[in-house]
Amino acid sequence: MKNSEAIAALSALANEHRLAVYRLLVQAGPEGLPAGALADKLALPASSLSFHLAHLTRAGLIEQRRESRSLIYSADFTAMNGLVGFLTENCCGGATCAPAAQPKKRKAS
Template identity: 55%
Template sequence: MQLPDAVEALSALAHGHRLAVFRLLVRAGAEGVPAGEIAREVGVLPNTLSTHLNILGHAGLIQSRREGRSVIYSADFEGMRNLLEFLVSDCCGGRPEICAPLAQMAEATQCCPSR
């Protein structure tokens, strides 16, 4: 990921409703969530949600698919990994103890079990 892409992704997440939407979609996993349910969960009007979803999609953080008449949104986990990798790629400056807690946290969470 290049700096302009990281800035766009971070800017997209720098809004309370968009961050709430992204976190909801991350929790939902690959199944995703229909737009109407996202609006109810986050507490925004559908037209406002549409704007937020477009911003997150343009930033490469979410994706959508059509199922019948519904549009299902899900987190773009590749985009999320790219952003996280960008954020920690220069971590530590040769001092691994600085970033060790991040690795331990990732291993300890139920969503990211070590293999």
């Protein structure tokens, strides 16, 4: 992935509505969801949803297909994995990464 592609993807996700749309599509899996279902689940007007879907499509994060009279949107998992790979490439400079932080134990009062 090129820097410009990563910037476009991250920029597209840097909006509360687009991030919510994208997370719903990731949860839906490869089958995706119709635009109407997305609008209902997120309580977004159709015109606003169309704007956000177009932005995510231009960034290469989602795909659109037509099934009969419905437009079905799905996450592009190859693009998602590419972005995560780009962000974590050369993690920790090749050294073993530090273990995940453990939750602090509460002291009894």
